[in-house]
Amino acid sequence: MESTVLLAHGGGGSLMGELIRQVFTSRFGDPLLLAADDAADLGPVGGRLAFTTDAFVVHPIFFPGGDIGKLSVCGTVNDLAAQGAVPLFLSVAFVLEEGLPMADLERVARSIAEAASAAGVRIVAGDTKVVPRGKADRLFITTSGVGRIADGVSVSGSGVKPGDAILINGTVGDHGTAVMLARDSLGISVDVESDCAPLAALGRAVHHIGPALHAMRDPTRGGVAAAVNELASQSAVAIELEEEAVPVHPQVKVACELLGLDPLYVANEGKMLLAVSPEAADDALAALKRHPLGSNAAIIGRALDGPPGRVSVRTPLGTTRRLDLPPGEQLPRIC
Amino acid sequence: MRLIDEFRDAALIAGLRARLAGSSIPPARLMEVCGTHTMAIAHYGIRSLLPPQVKLVSGPGCPVCVTHQRDIDAFISLADLPNIVLTTFGDMLRVPGSNGSLEARRAQGADVRVVYSPMDAVRIAQAEPHRQVVFLGIGFETTAPTVAASLLEAWALGLRNFTVLSAHKLIPPALRMLATAPDLRIDGFILPGHVSAITGLEPYRFLVDECRKPCVVTGFEPLDLAQGISMLLAHLGDGEPALDIQYSRVVRPEGNAKAREVVDRVFEPTDAAWRGMGVLPDSGLAIRPRFAELDAAKRFAGQLQHVDAHEPPGCLCGCILKGAAEPSDCQLFGTRCTPASPVGPCMVSSEGTCAAHYRYLR
Secondary structure, eight states, X not given: OXXXXXXXXXXXXXXXXHHIIIIIIHHHOOXXXXXXXXXXXXXXXXXXXXXXXXXXXXXXXXXXXXXXXXXXXXXXHHHHHHTTEEEEEEEEXXXXXXXXXXXXXXXHXXXXXXXXXXXXXXXXXXXXXXXXXXXXXXXXXXXXXXXXXXXXXXXXXXXXXXXXXXEESSOSSHHHHHHHHHSGGGOOOOOOOOOOOOOHHHHHTTGGGGGGEXXXXXXXXXXXXXXXXXXXXXXXXXXXXXXXXXXXXXXXXXXXXXXXXXXXXXXXXXXXXXEEOGGGHHHXXXXXXXXXXXXXXXXXXXXXXXXXXXXXXXXXXXXXXXXXXXXXXXXXXXX | OTTTGGGGOHHHHHHHHHHHTSTTOOOXXXXXXXXXXXXXXXXXXXXXXXXXXXXXXXXXXXXXXXXXXXXXXXXXXXXXXXXXXXXXXGGGTTOOBXXXXXXXXXXXXXXXXXXXXXXXXXXXXXXXXXXXXXXXXXOOTTTHHHHHHHHHHHHHHTOSSEEEEEOEEOHHHHHXXXXXXXXXXXXXXXXXXXXXXXXXXXXXXXXXXXXXXXXXXXXXXXXXXXXXXXXXXXXXXXXXXXXXXXXXXXXXXXXXXXXXXXXXXXXXXXXXXXXXXXXXXXXXXXXXXXXXXXXXXXXXXXXXXXXXXXXXXXXXXXXXXXXXXXXXXOTTBTTTBBTTBOSSHHHHSTTOHHHHIIIIIO
């Protein structure tokens, strides 16, 4: 096979067939994909389905703790998990830049296969396009996913109730910090890894609290601040976080101090926020902590009656400040 | 985290808070003149630690905010020239000129790049010798040394495609204006930590000797701020103005002579126009004639446009920068002017007073 991606690899001819066979289907290997039909026949699935899609343009494509491939699986799997769904099927579409080293594409494909297997999701559809050099930056990936919503679970961004405990499964800001530091321009060397991980199993670990599980959201772009603001507005409640209770990895704290960033605004790719009735909070926390991706889980705040949409942070000094929605893109191409 | 957590220690701050709540505290209007202080005060909710008779007022501490609309327009007009790479710190990107922002120009195809250091701009000029790389020099005494060093580097490399458009400002002339303005009634100054690390104490001496205002060079952590304010109130209480350093782990009385020497080699003081404060004598830095080839104001003299510079109607940034108005006094604040859709620079910059109030204090 060629050592770099050529325009012809997207041309629909024999080169494309070779690329798909050698790089993708050999690794993904699902019978529905191998059937090579125009659409996958999913058969009867049953239950309530959740469906979501996400595009990935992260730069650089490889970063400590992950790469664009792992990210593209985790992003969609985690969106399904946030809806209380168990992920079933995934589609993966690639836009490749002419000249992309084949070894890079193979590494990304391997990551996708590993992440899908870890998440227990089947890759059943795909597409590949190649654009001329300079018309894309290495590769972009779009994934879509279908999942089945667990019985007895009904979560929604508008489901947070006053009094709810707000939980998170671990340290905040790891992904954004790792990607930022992987861009060589900053000249800061701090040892931080992305938290990029599929949260399907972690999600399942709290399904047993059933109706006490009111809302879940994965705090990606805009970090915990954006996600909590969305929950507060959608649910018309106020949310108050305890700054000291929010877990932050010491190295992330150092990097954010140097860069003048607040970890609450920095992206995560392996974190889930949960809003849980107060009486189920300890149970949910214990369940999260039992899961390997939840060992640093914590109750970080609570929902209040109002004013609707208002999010604030209590500082260790006993003062309070507003935690606003970030106005725009602080860090372009973080996922 | 060592060297950070100690300065956020709740117990120590509670002690200072008790001291600040004492009945002997005189009424006072204290001004901070550093955007990082403005942000830190809002971020940590320092105002709520103070007794009601002590008011903190924000001054002209944000370099982007004090840049005159004429200069902003000139910066933006550079983006329209052919073959230009415009390099800038990120804060400038979204500042509205009379006619759009750099961000909008970039979206239309102008080559506008955010750099973290002026040295990055020099590297771009080296790597792209056929393009004219301009760095927008905005900042106070803290930024000027690195910009001066980048100019010296470009000079030593013989680069002929690197220039700086200098709109640097100096803090002491602005302090003179603020301390002597009868309507502002400032009782004391929380002096900037990092600017003072360069300047040392000498340039502030007139504030005590002539203007009789106590001044404390203060750090940026909550404990620094609480202690600096406590020191200022003590000076006000005993009626004896003094010039003190709270931030002694960083600032030495003599400042950083080496940094000042680099600035002095490249720049000379010049009268400069400040947003809201007019032209203040010797309050800006111009590139010395010897380095005229690296001066964008000279190289692009005929092409810099100063469109009909006008402040956005209704915008109170000019008054807010002097401490003559609070963001909440502005009828645009939080309605027509928000971080997502800013009208004035104080809402754009990460160190702007309006941005601080919008973000943390609404």
